[in-house]
Amino acid sequence: MQRTSLSPADALSALRAEAPLTQCITNYVAMNIAANTLLAAGAAPAMVHTVEESGAFARIARAVTINIGTLSPAWVDGMRAAATAANEVGTPWVLDPVAHFASPYRAEAARTLLALRPTILRGNASEILALAGGDTTARGVDAADPVMAAEPAARQLALEIGGVVAVTGTVDLVTDGTHVATITGGSPLMPRVTALGCSLTCLMGAYAAVTTPMHAAIAALALFAEAGERAGRVAEGPGSFGWQFLDALAAVTPADLDANGRVSWG
Amino acid sequence: MQRTSLSPADALSALRAEAPLTQCITNYVAMNIAANTLLAAGAAPAMVHTVEESGAFARIARAVTINIGTLSPAWVDGMRAAATAANEVGTPWVLDPVAHFASPYRAEAARTLLALRPTILRGNASEILALAGGDTTARGVDAADPVMAAEPAARQLALEIGGVVAVTGTVDLVTDGTHVATITGGSPLMPRVTALGCSLTCLMGAYAAVTTPMHAAIAALALFAEAGERAGRVAEGPGSFGWQFLDALAAVTPADLDANGRVSWG
Amino acid sequence: MQRTSLSPADALSALRAEAPLTQCITNYVAMNIAANTLLAAGAAPAMVHTVEESGAFARIARAVTINIGTLSPAWVDGMRAAATAANEVGTPWVLDPVAHFASPYRAEAARTLLALRPTILRGNASEILALAGGDTTARGVDAADPVMAAEPAARQLALEIGGVVAVTGTVDLVTDGTHVATITGGSPLMPRVTALGCSLTCLMGAYAAVTTPMHAAIAALALFAEAGERAGRVAEGPGSFGWQFLDALAAVTPADLDANGRVSWG
Numbered sequence: 001m002q003r004t005s006l007s008p009a010d011a012l013s014a015l016r017a018e019a020p021l022t023q024c025i026t027n028y029v030a031m032n033i034a035a036n037t038l039l040a041a042g043a044a045p046a047m048v049h050t051v052e053e054s055g056a057f058a059r060i061a062r063a064v065t066i067n068i069g070t071l072s073p074a075w076v077d078g079m080r081a082a083a084t085a086a087n088e089v090g091t092p093w094v095l096d097p098v099a100h101f102a103s104p105y106r107a108e109a110a111r112t113l114l115a116l117r118p119t120i121l122r123g124n125a126s127e128i129l130a131l132a133g134g135d136t137t138a139r140g141v142d143a144a145d146p147v148m149a150a151e152p153a154a155r156q157l158a159l160e161i162g163g164v165v166a167v168t169g170t171v172d173l174v175t176d177g178t179h180v181a182t183i184t185g186g187s188p189l190m191p192r193v194t195a196l197g198c199s200l201t202c203l204m205g206a207y208a209a210v211t212t213p214m215h216a217a218i219a220a221l222a223l224f225a226e227a228g229e230r231a232g233r234v235a236e237g238p239g240s241f242g243w244q245f246l247d248a249l250a251a252v253t254p255a256d257l258d259a260n261g262r263v264s265w266g
Numbered sequence: 267m268q269r270t271s272l273s274p275a276d277a278l279s280a281l282r283a284e285a286p287l288t289q290c291i292t293n294y295v296a297m298n299i300a301a302n303t304l305l306a307a308g309a310a311p312a313m314v315h316t317v318e319e320s321g322a323f324a325r326i327a328r329a330v331t332i333n334i335g336t337l338s339p340a341w342v343d344g345m346r347a348a349a350t351a352a353n354e355v356g357t358p359w360v361l362d363p364v365a366h367f368a369s370p371y372r373a374e375a376a377r378t379l380l381a382l383r384p385t386i387l388r389g390n391a392s393e394i395l396a397l398a399g400g401d402t403t404a405r406g407v408d409a410a411d412p413v414m415a416a417e418p419a420a421r422q423l424a425l426e427i428g429g430v431v432a433v434t435g436t437v438d439l440v441t442d443g444t445h446v447a448t449i450t451g452g453s454p455l456m457p458r459v460t461a462l463g464c465s466l467t468c469l470m471g472a473y474a475a476v477t478t479p480m481h482a483a484i485a486a487l488a489l490f491a492e493a494g495e496r497a498g499r500v501a502e503g504p505g506s507f508g509w510q511f512l513d514a515l516a517a518v519t520p521a522d523l524d525a526n527g528r529v530s531w532g
Numbered sequence: 533m534q535r536t537s538l539s540p541a542d543a544l545s546a547l548r549a550e551a552p553l554t555q556c557i558t559n560y561v562a563m564n565i566a567a568n569t570l571l572a573a574g575a576a577p578a579m580v581h582t583v584e585e586s587g588a589f590a591r592i593a594r595a596v597t598i599n600i601g602t603l604s605p606a607w608v609d610g611m612r613a614a615a616t617a618a619n620e621v622g623t624p625w626v627l628d629p630v631a632h633f634a635s636p637y638r639a640e641a642a643r644t645l646l647a648l649r650p651t652i653l654r655g656n657a658s659e660i661l662a663l664a665g666g667d668t669t670a671r672g673v674d675a676a677d678p679v680m681a682a683e684p685a686a687r688q689l690a691l692e693i694g695g696v697v698a699v700t701g702t703v704d705l706v707t708d709g710t711h712v713a714t715i716t717g718g719s720p721l722m723p724r725v726t727a728l729g730c731s732l733t734c735l736m737g738a739y740a741a742v743t744t745p746m747h748a749a750i751a752a753l754a755l756f757a758e759a760g761e762r763a764g765r766v767a768e769g770p771g772s773f774g775w776q777f778l779d780a781l782a783a784v785t786p787a788d789l790d791a792n793g794r795v796s797w798g
Contacts, residue, residue: 028563029579031294031336035460040504045460046365047295050338053369060368070563072582072606074338099578102592103585192782194567194577238572239778246505250458297560297602301726306770311726312631313561316604319635326634340604512771516724 006211008263009254011219016042020209022202023061025049025079027069027098030198033242037199040249041223043206054078055085064093065205066118067198068100068109076109083116092119092208092216096201101130114161119213121157122166122201125150132156147171151180164213166204166221168197174217181218185225185262187232189241196245200224218263225262226252272477274529275520277485282308286475288468289327291315291345293335293364296464299508303465306515307489309472316340321347330359331471332384333464334366334375342375349382358385358474358482362467367396380427385479387423388432388467391416398422413437417446430479432470432487434463440483447484451491451528453498455507462511466490484529491528492518538743540795541786543751548574552741554734555593557581557611559601559630562730565774569731572781573755575738586610587617596625597737598650599730600632600641608641615648624651624740624748628733633662646693651745653689654698654733657682664688679705683712696745698736698753700729706749713750717757717794719764721773728777732756750795757794758784 006014021044026034031047038045048057051074058064064086066079086093095118100110114121114131121128125145126136132153136145147169154165158177167173172183190196200220207216227248235241272280287310292300297313304311314323317340324330330352332345352359361384366376380387380397387394391411392402398419402411413435420431424443433439438449456462466486473482493514501507538546553576558566563579570577580589583606590596596618598611618625627650632642646653646663653660657677658668664685668677679701686697690709699705704715722728732752739748759780767773 027579028294028560029567030564032296032298032460032564035295036504036508039458039460046368047293047336048368049336050371052339053371056369056371070579070581073584102578102580103588105582105585105588192571194564194571237779237782238568239775239780239782242568242778243505243509243775246508247503248505250503250505294560298562298564298726301561302770302774305724305726312634313559313602314634315602316637318605319637322635322637509771509775512774513769514771516769516771 003210003212005215006219008219008222009257011207011211011215012223012254012257014210015207018210019044020062020206021046022206022209023048023057023064023082024202024205025054025082026065026067026198026202029069030067030195033195034199034202036246037249038202038206040246041203041206043203045202049075049078051077051081055081058082058085058091059089061091062209063205064091065096065202066093066113067096067098067201068106069098069198071106071109079113080116083113083118087116092205092213094118094120094122094201094205094208096122096198097127097131100127101136117161118163119208120164120166120204120217121161122168122204124197125167125169128157128165128167129153147173164217166217168200168221172221174214174221176214179214180266182264183218183221183225183262186228187241189232189235189238190228192238193242222257222262223249223252226256226260269478271481272485274485274488275523277473277477277481278489278520278523280476281473284476285310286328286472287312287326288472288475289314289323289330289348290468290471291320291348292331292333292464292468295335296333296461299461300465300468302512303515304468304472306512307469307472309469311468315344317343317347320344321351324348324351324357325355327357328475329471330357331362331468332359332379333362333364333467334372335364335464337372337375345379346382349379349384353382358471358479360384360386360388360467360471360474362388362464363393363397366393367402383427384429385474386430386432386470386483387427388434388470390463391433391435394423394431394433395419413439430483432483434466434487438487440480440487442480445480446532448530449484449487449491449528452494453507455498455501455504456494458504459508488523488528489515489518492522492526535744537747538751540751540754541789543739543743543747544755544786544789546742547739550742551576552594552738553578554738554741555580555589555596555614556734556737557586557614558597558599558730558734561601562599562727565727566731566734568778569781570734570738572778573735573738575735577734581607581610583609583613587613590614590617590623591621593623594741595737596623597628597734598625598645599628599630599733600638601630601730603638603641611645612648615645615650619648624737624745626650626652626654626733626737626740628654628730629659629663630730632659633668649693650695651740652696652698652736652749653693654700654736656729657699657701660689660697660699661685679703696749698749700732700753704753706746706753708746711746712798714796715750715753715757715794718760719773721764721767721770722760724770725774754789754794755781755784758788758792
């Protein structure tokens with residue numbers, strides 16, 4: 001399926017018009033907030049993970065997202081089946097290699113999935129650096145490295161998978177190996193709320209159903225940046241940020257995204 | 267155990283007086299919000315799923331609920347054991363066949379559980395139509411069909427299982443195959459919050475511990491309709507609706523349900 | 533590693549300064565709220581459960597917590613591997629034997645883990661009484677027994693495991709078998725929100741990374757008591773309590789804990 005480049009504003013309009021069915025294989029922590037994120041933004045989430053149906057469902061979904069946050073062998077089987085099926089029918093899929101450097105088992109799972117060449121790879125700087133073979137000082141799920149330090153690694157990985165790499169942090173970076181875009185906005189409270197990054201991965205999948213991988217990653221980041229900034233202005237802590245962010249995701253309009261240009265190319 | 271027909275108001279009083287222990291085998295997305303829904307309403311949830319204990323626990327629980335949202339083989343084993351044990355001891359149980367038409371594996375699981383004849387079957391119109399062998403245009407977890415279109419299918423299924431079928435949507439419908447009740451209320455924000463339907467299934471189970479299946483389904487729907495309408499009046503989006511709905515579930519009194527008659531028979 | 537006794541105030545300072553990486557093997561209901569609790573308080577949660585990596589991760593985590601709320605055989609394997617690895621490297625770990633009396637399978641899992649001698653054992657009065665071989669009137673996850681009735685059982689268990697036992701309820705009690713501390717505060721809304729006890733278990737683990745087991749349990753309870761009391765003053769129900777509690781966890785300062793002495797020794 002040929003997709004068109006769309007601005008964050010036009011991509012949001014398309015997302016809401018089409019409400020693409022998005023299969024999310026994500027971790028137990030993120031399940032609820034990721035589904036609510038997609039519903040608030042305008043997409044249609046479906047959490048379908050087991051190998052007995054993950055491939056079959058990937059053939060009817062318009063996008064697939066895979067996150068290894070709380071993986072186990074049966075889940076990795078389901079992830080591989082979904083990614084393989086998505087590849088066979090040309091459905092875009094997103095990989096989120098959460099803390100893949102934290103154990104040999106996790107590293108192997110990430111390598112196996114990366115070899116299936118995701119349409120979009122999303123991680124924090126530490127995850128992207130480590131995937132490209134670089135050094136990281138990170139321990140667990142935190143990013144200990146700055147986003148910009150990961151640009152060369154992101155470019156390299158994008159060329160290797162023939163797809164798009166998104167590195168998220170205080171500033172976000174998206175590259176297809178040649179072009180680079182950065183996105184600004186958000187709130188310092190975002191890392192204090194669990195699984196927002198995982199939810200973003202799912203949202204990138206939903207956007208990849210309506211526009212090109214590069215513009216899907218950018219559109220998801222622009223919506224998160226805008227909604228995060230709004231919620232951050234009124235939140236009194238991580239608890240209130242959580243639900244105010246969902247309200248903001250639903251309230252942001254395409255015109256808001258046009259007005260608050262958050263994307264720079266260069 | 268012989269249960270008495272109770273109005274939504276009296277059923278709520280009984281629920282709060284007895285706080286029935288309700289075993290919920292539900293999906294990963296719904297786990298937290300379903301438990302919070304039952305606690306807010308006044309019941310005592312217990313999430314116990316694995317086959318090694320699901321049957322044993324069903325023998326001490328006062329009701330069991332089964333939802334196939336994020337199923338896998340081990341979970342289906344646990345569901346069958348719980349339903350079988352519930353049947354053996356005469357404990358009511360509720361089946362929620364989430365998106366059973368979305369894959370052959372899921373369809374087979376739903377058929378297997380339906381053959382165990384749940385006390386209450388709850389689904390959206392698309393799920394009920396497809397279970398009865400009818401056509402649906404639905405893809406994932408969304409209902410693409412109107413509730414009233416599912417009335418014949420609901421009646422037929424109710425007679426087949428010798429139980430009650432509840433079809434939920436903008437208007438809700440409950441039938442035992444002979445009688446039909448409709449329930450109105452709620453908020454357009456409810457489909458924008460994930461797993462509220464799954465939580466409703468668990469609440470129907472809790473009510474089935476204190477009244478007849480027909481009145482349990484109606485009472486749960488009436489409480490959801492009242493709490494949903496209250497939350498909908500003050501919510502500014504799906505995020506605020508989520509917690510305001512829980513506050514409303516806890517705040518609604520039996521007198522409120524009497525005053526705002528939401529149930530029609532016919 | 534030798535840890536120092538710290539007051540709740542100093543322990544909170546240390547927690548925020550060090551943000552200890554805390555491996556939480558917890559139940560599906562608690563996953564999200566437990567991670568958010570640790571992030572709000574200042575720790576770094578990591579949900580890593582599968583036996584293929586739980587032991588390896590326990591060797592790099594600064595604390596491990598294990599909760600049997602929604603156990604199954606594969607998870608019990610992961611729990612045992614994590615506890616064993618934690619013991620080998622001298623990392624503190626906390627056991628939360630949720631409703632272990634509710635089925636033979638659950639009881640056996642709790643006994644197996646208890647035999648590995650957790651650094652801290654946390655439960656409600658019913659769970660602690662039953663673990664020590666006493667009678668309980670509890671059915672599911674609720675505590676049906678008062679905290680103080682469990683003091684002898686808690687002392688006995690503390691001596692048996694060579695660790696600390698925390699019994700939580702309206703008043704909380706911590707003992708190492710010799711000394712006893714009680715902690716007051718919190719809100720009647722806390723039992724109406726699911727998985728706060730499970731989240732507390734995870735927080736005790738995080739504190740055990742920065743101070744002694746006895747002071748870790750006390751510090752976690754003092755922070756919960758303070759944040760719970762604050763949230764309880766403004767909440768209008770269990771839904772609003774949920775997010776206001778997270779805001780309060782993030783807002784409480786060490787000076788607040790010093791000012792509102794909640795701990796009594798005796």
